[in-house]
Structure formats: structure tokens, C-alpha cells
Amino acid sequence: METEIQSFLAAFESFLSTMLQFGRNMLLPSRLYQVAVVLGCFVLAWLLRMWLGPKYESWMRGLDNRPKWQLRWLLVLHKRLTLIIFATSLWAAVGVFAATYQFPSRRYVLVLVATIATAWLFIRIAAQIIRNRFLRRVVIWGLSIYAVLYYTALLQAATSFLDGLAIEFGDFRLSALAILKALVVTGLLLAAARAVSSTSARRIRTNEDISPSMQELSIKFMQVVLYGAAFFIGLKAVGFDLTGLAVLSGAIGVGLGFGLQKVVSNLVSGIIILMDKSVKPGDVISLGETFGWINSLGARYVSVVTRDGKEYLIPNEDLITGQVVNWSHSNDYVRLDIFFGTAYGDDPHLVRKIAVEAAQGVNRVLGFKAPVCHIVGFGDSSVDYILRFWIKDPTEGLTNIRGNVYLALWDAFHAHGISIPFPQREVKVLPGSELQTSAPLATDEG
Incomplete structure (x- = not known):
């Protein structure tokens, strides 16, 4: 434990000293005026944003009959207007300093900040392809920090610092750097697997030669293979030993098997449903009091939409063990x-x-x-x-x-004069009987 603490303190001290040295280099007297120019460009960008922002927004609102993707990218540029003006003004200042001063050191800070600002701008624009908002923010912040460390030559010091944050159990060593690499590599592989899976799923669903049940089964099998391969390849790529993970997963699987019987039963039932084609998307079924058509087949449940717009999520096990009326199993008649x-x-x-x-x-x-x-x-x-x-x-x-x-x-x-009868009753008054009627109730007007 003491060795780990000493290693961490040494890595932190090295990283801190590198940061301090970089700060001293930025605050040299010969570079202070460049820092002032950077601050001036930022103030200028903020003022221009306050002036141009409303005009740009009113111009966007006046656009008619434009595709949604164009309006979406115009909105992205509107949100990044300050950064665009800031990076543009910095590169303009770099051009002025290059024409005025011959030595590159006279414009070092300007070039550094302009490069980082440009990298941030491209990162934020490119990240818009990510649909998930939380994941998009993680990618933006992660790549922005990486760009700063890379262009300021602090990447090696940061890498050494993260590698020093480690836990050791015998021959096993787990560092913060390894975890970060595993997250990045696995995330990229999962994103690639998702893209391939989505593209392949669309092509499979448009193939009329494959039955709907086989389409869903093929898609589910492909997703399991792609996501599983991406996860394990990502761990293996950063040096994790999968042997210990296999033993651990086996022990956990035995423990969870008793508590997740229903979940496993639904998963297996879903595979059986897809293979025997007893129900498929588009079939009209009745299960108890639920009557509707199957919207989709999931790994755990079947989505059934009724005529009144309700969507029932029926566990796959109920379709296997219960009595299901499939109105369109063999044909639609x-x-x-x-x-x-x-x-x-x-x-x-x-x-x-x-x-x-x-x-x-x-x-x-x-x-x-x-x-x-x-x-x-x-x-x-x-x-x-x-x-x-x-x-x-x-x-x-x-x-x-x-x-x-x-x-x-x-x-x-x-x-055609055909009548639909209804029950009728006759009342007969027997001889010697008296028919009595009650007088009407008196009202306030009477």
C-alpha cells in the first residue's frame, strides 16, 4: 500500500511540475502581450456574438421550405457562434503577427490558442452526429481535454500521472489509464457495432425472401455477436486478462441464475418463438382479454398494439405457456x-x-x-x-x-319490409277485478 501511495505522489508531483513549467513559459514577459491579444479576441467575439446572434436567429426563422438537416446545422452554428468568431479573430491576429514579426516565438501563444479553439470547434460540430445527449457531452469533453493536453505537450505527463493511479493484486495491476483506454476502445467498438447492426437490420427487414420471424431472429443473433465481440475485444485490446473474467462470470452466473429465472425464461421463450414462427410481427392475436396485432418481438417481451392505441408488453413466457389465438397464423382469412x-x-x-x-x-x-x-x-x-x-x-x-x-x-x-321483433307482454284484466289508478301528484303550481 505504501508503494502505491509513493508511486501516486511521484506521478502527481511530476505532472504538477510540468504544469507549473508550462504556466511559467506562458507568462514570460515577451509573451504577455500575446495573452492580452487572446483576451481581447475573446471579448471581441463575445461582443460580436451579442450583436450578430439576434440577427442570425431572425434570419433562420425567416427561412421557409428548407430541409430539416439544413436548419439543424444552422442551429448548431448559431450555438457555436462565439467560438467561431473567437477562432477566426485569433487566426487573423496570427496573420498580422506573422507579417510584423519574423520569429515564430512572437506568435507562439496566439498559434497555440487558435489551434486549440479550432480543434474545439470541429469537435463540437462533428459530435452532433451522436444522437444521445449524455454520450455526446462525454465525447465533447473527453476530446476537448485530449486536444488541450496534446497541443500543450502535456499529454505524456498526464499519461504518466494516470498510469500511476493503479491498484495491484499480486500480478494483476489496474491503473486509471488502463480503465480509460478500455472505456474509449470499447466505446468505439460498440459504436461501430451499433452502426453495422442498424445498417444490417434495415437490409434484413427489407428482404422479402426472409420470413418476419427469421428476420427478427437473425437481427437478434447478429446484435448479440457484434456487441459481445466489441466488449471482449475492447477489454483484450487494452491488456485485460479474460481468463479471470471468465471464471468470475461463471461464478456470478451460477449465483444470478436462481434470481433471474423469469428473465432467462423470457429470453429462451423469445428464441423459441422466433424459431418456431408461432407468432410474428403483423400477426393478430388474442391472449386473454387482449386483442391486437404484434408490433415487435423483443428479447424479453412481445409488443401488442390494440385498436384503441394501447400497447401491451406481454412476456414471452406467457405466449409459450398460455393459450394464444393467432388469427393470422397460417393465413389472413x-x-x-x-x-x-x-x-x-x-x-x-x-x-x-x-x-x-x-x-x-x-x-x-x-x-x-x-x-x-x-x-x-x-x-x-x-x-x-x-x-x-x-x-x-x-x-x-x-x-x-x-x-x-x-x-x-x-x-x-x-x-323489404322485414321486421326485427322484440319481446311483447299483454296485460289482461280478469272479470270482477277493478282497475285503480293513482291520482297525479300535486305540484306547487296547482
Whole structure:
């Protein structure tokens, strides 16, 4: 422990002395006027930003019919306007000093600060390709600090200092520099894996020769391979011994296996669903009281969207162990049944004919699978019928097509004088009975 502390103190002392020496070099009497020019350029950039900022913003607001990417980059430049003016004014000052003074030392500070400011500007503009805001900030700050250390020749001292921050366990040594390298390399590899995965996923989903289930399975398998390879290659690239990590992960896996049974079950169920193609994106399913179409298949759950816009996240295990009605498993044809009744005085042959013709005239009802109508019973006050018809687009809804068919039946029966009966009751007054009525209640007006 004492050796580690001494090593850390030595690295910190070396880094601090290097920083102090750099500061003394910057504050030499011959360079103080260059520092003053830098401060003057910064004040000038701030003042010009206060003047140009509102004008630039009003000009952007007046742009019409411009692509979003152009407006986005104009907004990025608006946010970096101070840095742009600062770097431009510094390079202008460098040009003036180069024409005035022959020796490079007379403009060393100006060139150094202008170079760093330009590097910061390009870093902040290039980082806009990163969508995640937190990750974008990490990249901007990390590259900005690296640019400062690199151009001020302090990178070697900072590297030695971070390497001195280490923990040793026998032959194993873990330093802050190794951790930083591992994060950077692994982050770059994960970003590359994500880019390759996104591009490949789009191409796989547009390939109509691959079934939707195999598309999702291929994408999931590719993502696991790419992200896993990026993680382990990143650790190996910076010198981590993966043998100890494998033993440790095995021990942790045994411990977590009992606590994560449901998670593992859902993962395995998801793989089974993708392989046996029992459900796939776009299928219309019923599970309990949930009815909707599958929006996506995840590693842990299936996203089911209902007709009212609700999105249910159903665990994969429920689809394996429960009873699922897949309305479009082998094909998209769905048969629907509706029940109705007519009066006993109406001709049943005519009723069946009118019902079939009415159903055939409704959109979405298939014509080559002709509707049929049958008598199913004689009720108390009506002859009961069942009307069966087929559709091919259950994702468009079932309740609405039933309602349209019922409405067509109503119009057709009304046009042909066919009545739809309802229960009626007769009240008979027996001989010798008296019918009494109650007087109306008195009101305030009465």
C-alpha cells in the first residue's frame, strides 16, 4: 500500500511540475502581450456574438421550405457562434503577427490558442452526429481535454500521472489509464457495432425472401455477436486478462441464475418463438382479454398494439405457456359470425337471401368466400339466424366490420319490409277485478 501511495505522489508531483513549467513559459514577459491579444479576441467575439446572434436567429426563422438537416446545422452554428468568431479573430491576429514579426516565438501563444479553439470547434460540430445527449457531452469533453493536453505537450505527463493511479493484486495491476483506454476502445467498438447492426437490420427487414420471424431472429443473433465481440475485444485490446473474467462470470452466473429465472425464461421463450414462427410481427392475436396485432418481438417481451392505441408488453413466457389465438397464423382469412332474428311472419327463404346479399355489399367482406345464412332456432318471439362471412384484414378491426354488416342488414330489412321483433307482454284484466289508478301528484303550481 505504501508503494502505491509513493508511486501516486511521484506521478502527481511530476505532472504538477510540468504544469507549473508550462504556466511559467506562458507568462514570460515577451509573451504577455500575446495573452492580452487572446483576451481581447475573446471579448471581441463575445461582443460580436451579442450583436450578430439576434440577427442570425431572425434570419433562420425567416427561412421557409428548407430541409430539416439544413436548419439543424444552422442551429448548431448559431450555438457555436462565439467560438467561431473567437477562432477566426485569433487566426487573423496570427496573420498580422506573422507579417510584423519574423520569429515564430512572437506568435507562439496566439498559434497555440487558435489551434486549440479550432480543434474545439470541429469537435463540437462533428459530435452532433451522436444522437444521445449524455454520450455526446462525454465525447465533447473527453476530446476537448485530449486536444488541450496534446497541443500543450502535456499529454505524456498526464499519461504518466494516470498510469500511476493503479491498484495491484499480486500480478494483476489496474491503473486509471488502463480503465480509460478500455472505456474509449470499447466505446468505439460498440459504436461501430451499433452502426453495422442498424445498417444490417434495415437490409434484413427489407428482404422479402426472409420470413418476419427469421428476420427478427437473425437481427437478434447478429446484435448479440457484434456487441459481445466489441466488449471482449475492447477489454483484450487494452491488456485485460479474460481468463479471470471468465471464471468470475461463471461464478456470478451460477449465483444470478436462481434470481433471474423469469428473465432467462423470457429470453429462451423469445428464441423459441422466433424459431418456431408461432407468432410474428403483423400477426393478430388474442391472449386473454387482449386483442391486437404484434408490433415487435423483443428479447424479453412481445409488443401488442390494440385498436384503441394501447400497447401491451406481454412476456414471452406467457405466449409459450398460455393459450394464444393467432388469427393470422397460417393465413389472413378470418370468419366472423353475427346473430339476428326476424318475425315469424317473414319468409325465412327471403330473409336468408337478403342477409347474404346485404353482407356481400359491405366492403372488406370477401366475395369468393361467399357469406352464408342459416336458421339456428325458433325463439320466443323470433326466428333466429346466424350470418357467417369472411375477411382478410383482421388488423383493420373486427368490431367495425360487424357493425357495418349489422347496418347493412338493417337497411336491407327496412327496404323489404322485414321486421326485427322484440319481446311483447299483454296485460289482461280478469272479470270482477277493478282497475285503480293513482291520482297525479300535486305540484306547487296547482
